[in-house]
Amino acid sequence: MKWGAIGFMLMLLSHAAIAAEAESWVDKIKVSGTVETEWAVTPDQGDSQKFETIIQPEFNTDLTDNASLTAILRLRADAYDKLEPGSRDEDSRSPFSRRLLIGDNVDAELREFYVDTFVGDTSLRLGKQQIVWGQADGLKVLDVVNPQSFREFILDEFDDSRIPLWTVNGSIPVGDDSQVQLLWIPDTTYHDLPERDGSYAFTTSRLVPLAPAGFNVVINEEDRPTNIFSDSDVGARFSTFYEGWDLTLNYLYHYNDAPVLYRTVGAGTVTINPEYERTHLIGGTASNAFGDFTMRSEVGYSTNSFFVTQNATDIDGIEESGEASYVIGLDYSGITDTFLSVQFFQSVLTDDVEGVTRDDVENTVTFLAERTFVNEIWKAETLFIHSLNDGDGVIRPKLNYEYASNINVWVGADIFYGKSDGLFGQFNNEDRIYVGFEWGF
Amino acid sequence: MKMLKTTLLGIAVMAVISVGSAFAADLPDGRSLVERVNALDEGEHVTRNLHMKMIDRHGKERERDTVSFRKYYGDDKKTVIFYKTPSNVKDTAFLTFDYKNESVDDDQWLYLPAMRKVRRISASDRGDYFLGTDFTYEDIKKEGKVAIEDYTYNTVGEETIDGTKTYKVEAVTVDAKTAKELGHSKAIIWIDPKINLVRKSLYYDLNGNELKTLITKEVRKVDGIWTRHVLDVQNHKTGHHTIFTFSEVDYKTPVEDRRFNQQSLRKGL
Known part of the structure; x- marks a missing residue:
């Protein structure tokens, strides 16, 4: 079904292109891409976590003088199958955006497939793509247009973990320095959350409801919205450059990408019914x-956010609140070849909620230090993310060496610390050291 | 006898000084030479390919292919560079707004494809090296011209470079702050007076030691405009070396305004 749909889209584009400019677009296809291998070991477990190879070819061609096509595929093989053990289901994704799972260890995915064109001055990007909003690094306030795969928690590059969606994306210029971006996203695909036996499966009570002792837990299939019209997301962004400031105003009417885990309690059984809920997100950046x-700054207000409560008398185990979040970041580049960046992130629940497993006000800080050596052949960096509420966090040092124009090798570590019920501390046993290699073609 | 010797020596010294003064008086003023360089026609807009070759002191080479666009808006100019290859830097893009008004900081943005984000970057470190090359952000921005207010100038002689007669101009940074920003204290600039183009520059670091030499190796007229095609810069401190080769230079095809915004950086070429 899913590959049939993709094939159909390809055929449509092919015919349109052939009609417009017989055969020549095929001759113009340019192929590039990367082959990446990364091996990670978890010292606490004395074992390998992954030995993964990703082949990601990209195809570009000009369909007409006013239209270009980009297609990016991804073939991924992991020798250890610990991140997504077994044959996971793809229920959180729409049939048009599912991966092709080849056994337990291999998956293939059409990552992106879009046409860029102009209608008058309006720029259109039509097809499967990533939309990135916001100014924050590593923390998300407005960068929620696309869902995310959490198979490696937040350790994967967002470019790799973000799940591209079939989207109509138009940008209309307004005056010399302003633009309005309009989005229609009929793709009802949501977060890939790790299965319970995955390396980065969530265990913290902040995210996962805890069943009373002795109760049997039944988790039903998630009730994913499926109507491409009534369940689609829509968004708009106004961006401008004014007196040296980059400013945006953002609005997104969307489903929260994480299902709300409603609970019902029966005789000796707790049943979890995952459902997706809509929200309005209003925000801006400067x-x-x-x-x-x-x-850099970014602020957002989500009208409907949902949180697990420990209040045993709560009917469905979920409390609802508005949520305001913001990030302020300061970058410093006054030292040659060095980049320093700090960010302060705060999330505030705007309604009275009872028994929720997070604080009403939560604060997180990040610190990034990067330094390049020998004309950027070597790059050393450390990212530090720390929750001020829970005192847990992650430290991520990495050293990259550009061996040749198209060959990079690196070594790094992801070290979690803090209490085991924290967002980061829950992965204390998943500290890892990794080495990687990337070849570009 | 002794008195005669002293007199003759005095006459000889005076003669040498007189000849020297007459020679110096014949040399054109350094500042006016630089002003003529800055007045050189660059075209209202240009599109061109740029191949970057970076060679470390062991001879290992790294290469990048880019396409760049530049357009003047009155005295202000906008420049954007898109990286095409290799794959690991493909789609990286750099946009700069260079304002004539010196009291206004330039605006710069860098698009990093791995983050899919346009990052606002500080334009204050003009002397920092541009994305791993031996060219500074200032070199990239000025494109062979010289920020006239950054230096005091003195023409110190004539010299022939690769068969071309040039004037040798010493440009000393006006103050320590400017020197720190630029990353050098002094530059010797060899200016070709026939076409008002800098043929060679030798830069000295803040301690007065040789820092790098930039040589314009190939100059051709394109659409009636003298255009630098091969630039070779050698960093004397690191032994690193960068060669910029421009091709398909086009001053005629109009460059659309929409090239110079953040949306364009995200969308790429």
Whole structure:
């Protein structure tokens, strides 16, 4: 079904292109891509976590003078199958965006497939794509247009973990320095959350309801919205450049990408019914450079957020609240070849909620230090994310060496710390050291 | 006898000084030479390919292919560079707004494809090296021209470079702050007076030691405009070396305004 749909889209585009410019678009196809291998070991377990190879070819061609096509495929093989053990289901994805699972260890995916064109001054990108909003690094306030795969928690590059969606994306210029972006996303695909036996399966009570002792737990299939019209997401962003400031106003009417885990309690049984809920997200960003400093900021308000409660008398185990979040970041580049960045992130629940497993106000800080050596042949970096509420976090040092124009090798570590019920501390046993290699063609 | 010797020596010294003064008086003023370089026609807009070759002191090479667009808006100019290859930097893009008004900081953005984000970057570190090359952000921005207010100038002689007669101009940074920003304290600039183009520059670091030499190796007229086609810069401190080769230079085809915004950086070429 899913590959049939993709094939149909390919045929449509092929015919349109052939009609417009017989055969020549095929001659213009340019192929590039990467082959990446990464091996990670978990010292606490004394074992390998993954030995993964990803082949990601990209095809570009000009269909007409005013239209180009981009297709990106991804073939991924993991020798250990610990991140997504067994044959996982793809129920959180629409049939048009599912991966092709080849046994337990291999999956193939059409990552992106879109046409870029102009209608007058309006820029259109039609097809499967990633939309990235926001100014924050590593923390998400507005960067929620696309869902995410959590197979490696938040350790994977967002570019790899973000799940591209079939989207109609138009940008209309307004005056010299402003644009309005309009989005229609009929693709009802949501987060890939790790299975309970995956390396990065969530265990913290902040996210997972705990059943009373002695109760049997039944988890029903998630009730994923399926109507491509009534269940689609829509969004708009106004962006402008004014007096040196980059400013945006954002609005997104969407489903939260994580299912709400409603609970019903019966005789000796707790049943979990995962459902997706809609919300309005309103926000904006502002950034500017001041001498050696660059200030980035991002704010968002979500009208409907849902949280697990420990209140045993609560009927469905879920409390609802509005949620305001913001990030302020300051980058410093006053030292040659060095980049320093700090961010402060705060999330505030705006309604009275009872017994929820998070604090009403939560604060997180990040610190990033990067330094390049020998004309950027070597790059050393450390990212530090720390929850001020729970005192847990993750430290991520990495060293990259550009061996040749198209060959990179790296070594790094992801080290979790803090209490085992924290968002980061829950993965204390998944600290890892990794080495990787990427070849570009 | 002794008195005669002293007199003759005095006459000889005076003669040498007089000849030297007459020679110096014949040399054109350094600042006016630089102003002529800055007045050189660059075209209202340009599209061109740029091949970057970076060679470390062991001879190991790294290469990048880019396409760049530049357009003047009155005295201000906008420049954007898109990386095409290799794959690991493909779609990286750099956009800069360079304002004539010196009191206004330039605006710069970098699109990093791995993050899919346009990052605002500080434009204050003009002397930082541009994305692993031996060219500084200032070199990239000025495109062979010189920020006239950054230096005091003195023409110190004539010299022939590859068969071309040039004036040798010493440009000393006006103050320590400017020197720190630019990453050098002084530059010797060899200017070709026939076409008002810098043929060679030798830069000295903040301690007065040789820092790098930039040589314009190939100059041709394109659409009636003298255009640098091969630039070779050698960093004397690191032994690293960068060669920029421009091709398919086109001053005629109009460059659309929509090339120079963040949306364009995200969408790429």
